[in-house]
Amino acid sequence: MSVLDDIVAGVAEDLEARRRTVPLEQMRQRARAAAPALDAFAALGGGDAREDTLRVIAEVKRSSPSKGALAEITDPASLASSYENGGAAVISVLTEERRFGGSLADFDAVRAAVDIPLLRKDFTVDEYQIWEARAHGADLVLLIVAALDDTRLQDFLDLTHELGMNALVETHTAEEIDRAVAVGAKIIGVNVRNLKTLDVDRSVFASLASSIPASAVVVAESGVRDAADVGHYASEGANAVLVGEALVRHNDPAATIAEFTRTGAQALAARRVHGKG
Numbered sequence: 001m002s003v004l005d006d007i008v009a010g011v012a013e014d015l016e017a018r019r020r021t022v023p024l025e026q027m028r029q030r031a032r033a034a035a036p037a038l039d040a041f042a043a044l045g046g047g048d049a050r051e052d053t054l055r056v057i058a059e060v061k062r063s064s065p066s067k068g069a070l071a072e073i074t075d076p077a078s079l080a081s082s083y084e085n086g087g088a089a090v091i092s093v094l095t096e097e098r099r100f101g102g103s104l105a106d107f108d109a110v111r112a113a114v115d116i117p118l119l120r121k122d123f124t125v126d127e128y129q130i131w132e133a134r135a136h137g138a139d140l141v142l143l144i145v146a147a148l149d150d151t152r153l154q155d156f157l158d159l160t161h162e163l164g165m166n167a168l169v170e171t172h173t174a175e176e177i178d179r180a181v182a183v184g185a186k187i188i189g190v191n192v193r194n195l196k197t198l199d200v201d202r203s204v205f206a207s208l209a210s211s212i213p214a215s216a217v218v219v220a221e222s223g224v225r226d227a228a229d230v231g232h233y234a235s236e237g238a239n240a241v242l243v244g245e246a247l248v249r250h251n252d253p254a255a256t257i258a259e260f261t262r263t264g265a266q267a268l269a270a271r272r273v274h275g276k277g
């Protein structure tokens with residue numbers, strides 16, 4: 001069984017327990033009563049291709065299957081506030097419990113603390129989680145192409161849009177990009193970490209980003225260690241970078257985000273001068 005299969009099995013079990021406590025119909029009512037979703041597509045620069053702004057999606061990430069505990073996050077709300085102050089466009093909050101140490105309680109704490117769009121970062125395998133995300137005030141959900149067949153990918157993306165949210169549709173291969181584009185994904189992530197083996201290969205980004213249509217927001221996911229990595233992703237076609245470990249391990253995440261944004265903008269401007277924008 002791959003790491004991804006193993007995580008998905010645990011996620012499915014945990015969500016059934018939550019569904020027994022709050023049945024789908026009740027979760028739907030909560031979702032319908034929630035404040036409307038913020039426009040994460042716009043916050044990520046979608047629809048405005050001429051802008052030389054590199055967006056940072058800053059992640060609240062306690063641990064990971066590949067590295068174990070990353071940081072002692074005693075107050076996710078204050079971490080998220082420093083992300084917001086540093087200029088993050090979107091904040092991602094891991095809610096997967098078993099391997100990433102996340103929770104919906106972390107998500108709620110962050111939602112109460114910041115005003116920018118929030119990504120509920122989890123392994124979406126059931127429509128219940130999409131209603132649940134909206135009920136908790138999420139603006140974006142994660143749809144991992146490798147974990148979904150085409151029917152579910154399409155259904156989940158359509159439901160996400162119906163609820164006024166956006167999806168970060170995550171890919172790792174050229175075939176997965178084709179599938180993401182075919183269902184109408186507007187925000188496409190290339191995760192340079194293979195979720196089946198957990199190996200990171202930053203060169204995956206450049207080889208895939210160019211095949212994503214210009215109308216979509218392109219997000220480089222994983223493996224950002226420093227501003228130089230951000231610059232590389234931006235010069236290879238990223239509109240945004242999703243960063244976890246480098247921010248939770250850093251003692252001044254706001255300054256780090258500001259630096260990443262600056263370096264990314266310079267790389268995008270240089271790219272345009274060279275006629276690739």
Ligand SMILES: O=P(O)(O)OC[C@@H](O)[C@@H](O)c1c[nH]c2ccccc12
Nearest residue numbers: 191221222223224242243244245246
């Ligand atoms: O900590 P990093 O290397 O900056 O990575 C962040 C993010 O890309 C990573 O957490 C991630 C990307 N896709 C995921 C899917 C599920 C869980 C986590 C992820």
